[in-house]
Amino acid sequence: MVKKKISAIIACYRDGPAVPIMYERLSAVFKKLGCDYEIIFVNDASPDNTYEELLKITTRDKKVIAVNHSRNFGSQSAFTSGMRISGSDAVVLLDGDLQDPPELIEKFYEKWLQGYDVVYGVRVKRETTLFMRITYKIFYRIFRTLSYVDVPLDAGDFALLDKKVVRVLNDLPEKNRFLRGLRAWVGFKQTGVDYVRPERMFGRTTNSLLKNLDWARKAIFSFSYAPLDFIVWLALITVGISFLLIIYQVLARLLLPGFTPTGFTTLIVLILFIGGIQLLCLGIIGSYLAHIYDEVKHRPPYVVKNFLNYPPNSRDPEEKNNG
Numbered sequence: 001m002v003k004k005k006i007s008a009i010i011a012c013y014r015d016g017p018a019v020p021i022m023y024e025r026l027s028a029v030f031k032k033l034g035c036d037y038e039i040i041f042v043n044d045a046s047p048d049n050t051y052e053e054l055l056k057i058t059t060r061d062k063k064v065i066a067v068n069h070s071r072n073f074g075s076q077s078a079f080t081s082g083m084r085i086s087g088s089d090a091v092v093l094l095d096g097d098l099q100d101p102p103e104l105i106e107k108f109y110e111k112w113l114q115g116y117d118v119v120y121g122v123r124v125k126r127e128t129t130l131f132m133r134i135t136y137k138i139f140y141r142i143f144r145t146l147s148y149v150d151v152p153l154d155a156g157d158f159a160l161l162d163k164k165v166v167r168v169l170n171d172l173p174e175k176n177r178f179l180r181g182l183r184a185w186v187g188f189k190q191t192g193v194d195y196v197r198p199e200r201m202f203g204r205t206t207n208s209l210l211k212n213l214d215w216a217r218k219a220i221f222s223f224s225y226a227p228l229d230f231i232v233w234l235a236l237i238t239v240g241i242s243f244l245l246i247i248y249q250v251l252a253r254l255l256l257p258g259f260t261p262t263g264f265t266t267l268i269v270l271i272l273f274i275g276g277i278q279l280l281c282l283g284i285i286g287s288y289l290a291h292i293y294d295e296v297k298h299r300p301p302y303v304v305k306n307f308l309n310y311p312p313n314s315r316d317p318e319e320k321n322n323g
């Protein structure tokens with residue numbers, strides 16, 4: 001029986017101290033499973049000692065591949081970079097800060113052998129502040145309500161993907177990638193595995209409230225037309241209210257002239273109200289236009305600076321440098 005091969009793809013940014021621990025824990029898991037494997041670290045231009053740590057590991061272990069980006073392109077591009085050089089039967093996506101426990105891969109592997117094409121981790125609990133736990137819960141529920149695809153609740157990028165799913169994701173031409181949304185969009189047989197997401201082991205998180213809000217905005221505008229529908233309904237409601245106010249104004253002038261609102265205050269309030277609605281609508285349309293503009297430029301989602309232990313079965317390195 002031919003052994004199954006799995007690629008672990010780790011997106012690294014400011015994760016230098018965690019790299020050796022991630023390597024040891026992943027190696028132990030794969031050896032326990034008895035499968036063939038490779039470990040792909042994607043160094044997304046981390047400013048710490050991530051490159052030096054990867055150089056040490058790749059020198060002594062040829063099963064470890066390091067992809068070094070020319071600058072920071074974000075975790076979604078890092079995962080894409082790793083998936084495009086993987087030649088395995090399945091890949092596992094993990095964040096480099098050890099908040100995605102490698103030991104959970106055993107349960108992913110069992111579900112995969114049962115016939116599931118996608119096995120994702122479901123964060124039943126987060127070891128973080130109450131505020132962040134609440135905001136993440138709210139985001140996933142709003143996103144699921146607004147999205148035109150059935151996105152699992154509380155499921156991040158941590159997942160095992162069969163090679164046929166990886167092939168489809170690699171062939172998608174879009175550059176603004178929200179992988180957990182694309183993962184739901186492609187379909188196939190999927191299931192979740194519950195786990196508790198621990199705190200970051202080293203350093204401070206690179207996320208902030210503003211970054212998370214921007215992340216949420218991109219996700220919603222990538223997988224929802226609800227904001228555009230909101231503009232239509234807002235316009236209809238505004239027109240309806242305006243029509244009723246016109247009728248009220250005419251009747252009040254005729255029947256109750258002494259109680260009819262007069263002066264510049266009413267006019268200014270109405271102008272500011274309508275102006276605010278117009279700016280809100282323009283902001284929504286502008287976000288969609290920005291997405292379109294990014295796509296039509298056809299820039300690659302990442303640029304590779306160099307490889308350590310370049311996989312021989314992958315595409316040409318020059319092609320890979322262009323994403």
